[in-house]
Amino acid sequence: MVNNKGVKTVLKYFLIVLVCFFSVFPVLWIFLISIKPVGESMTGLEAILPNKVTLDNYANVIKLVPYLFQNLWNSIFVSVIGTVTTLFFCSLAGFAFAKYWFPGRNALYIFLLATMMVPQEVGVIPLFIIFRNLGLVNNHWGLIIPRLATAVGIFYMTEYMRDIPDELVEAAKIDGCSDFMVYLRIIMPVVKPALSSWAVLTMIARWNDFFWPLILLRNTKSYTLMVAISNLPVSDGMSTPWQTVMAGVSIAVFPLLLCYIILQSFQVVNVTMGAVKG
């Protein structure tokens, strides 16, 4: 019996180590390759650790991608502004659905959930033409405005806000708070955990967004980082300068990853607390 339990524990930790290895290894590998000199062998398991550490690859990427810093700034702009605005509009709508009664509320809420079934992407062609006519091609607001309020975000906020006691809202209103003040002063502080984890998830989605920037941004200067690195020269065979490519990948992946690890380890947010309630 004791032996059986021991086997189980060993198996459990073995699986955990395996899962952690597969989760972390590719990311670690990006970094190790990116600091490897170009001449060093890339093939095989022995070549995982670099013999000599160099930062030349990063210099090469900066040479190779003409507007790298501009692209980095574009990514930061689009994801930060996009996240902040979407948090505001989603929580506002969530507040209305969770704490107000109005004619057609349930029907509208079900309609909102139904809109999630067909993604926005399928209407991309007319959308591109609309954007062209509005002069929003190459404009970063074109990536932000259509997603100011998303169905998933509103759903998430509504479900979270349902648990706020009605008395809290009522009491504030009796005290003479306007509706918007109730939202700002009473609701916002209570839903902080939901806001912060939704912020991180939105941030991840926006930073990593590729399809919309690829369609809407048509010159190298306005590219976001993802579009810029997708154009790095990668071909099948030996000719690919993997070290340089991986340096580019590092620049695209690590800023967000570091933010995530820092926020998560200081318990500022807890993304892994569970996004949907059972």
Add this chain to the structure above:
Amino acid sequence: MSQRNKIKKWIRRYKTPYLFIAPFFLLFIIFQLMPMVESVFYSFTDFDGLNEPDFIGLDNYKSLFNTKNYAFYDVLINTVIYWIACSLLIIGIAFIIALLLNAKKLKGRTLIKTATFIPYVCASVALALVFKMLFDYNSGLINDILARLGFEKVGWLTTSVYSKIPVICLFSWRMIPWYSVILLSGLLSIPLEYYEASRIDGGGFFSDLKYITIPLMKNMFFFCFITTTCDTWKMFNEAYMLKGPAYSNATLFQYMYENAFSLFDLGYASAIGVVLSVIMIAISVVQFIARSRQNDSFGR
């Protein structure tokens, strides 16, 4: 007069909530509904994006469904394969990870949670480049390991038979953490008393899994399956970045993108978009009907 007052009063009473939800519905109409309707319109036209669209009736659909249009059937089959393979892989592995994270007496739980969520934080475009390096024919790590074990090297991205595998691996690798978080929150909502009762009855891990965990997680699995369905049918980044020979690993959505933005055949591409939407709506409706039937038969 009193009618007008009534309306005024009604507006004053309800204007706030309507105002709060208005942005979503406005944006939905402008950026989702209108484009969808226009898509249907364009799908009946010959349109290159510059000149006025010409109405050509069902020609786009005819050439799309033409039995000789191998590209379309290839990408359709690819997408179905991605849908089934990725859904099974993601939900299966995510469930195992969720069970591990939910284990009692787990040392370093926070650290493990943080580590296992890392793939989701990484951009699929960037990681596609890494997977390209992993699956490279000559210098890739996977082929190197295969060669050491005495197998032949495989042209992962150069032969049409295998080119779907890296795409499935990348997509699943990145999405598993997200689903394990969702499934973990489902596991946490199961009352512990159930397991305690099972302890008294002498139930082990696998009987708990079969009689308690999986039945109670049914709704969660259903939710996950709906979401993986949506995600896989609109898969683009992974297949676009890990391009195999011809259309051997392209998705339906990618086929639409290429027709629209590389070949500028916007009418034909719109027809693909319409077909894709119809398929996605049909799958969702079928899933919901199947689900509600099942619930009825259990008397819930």
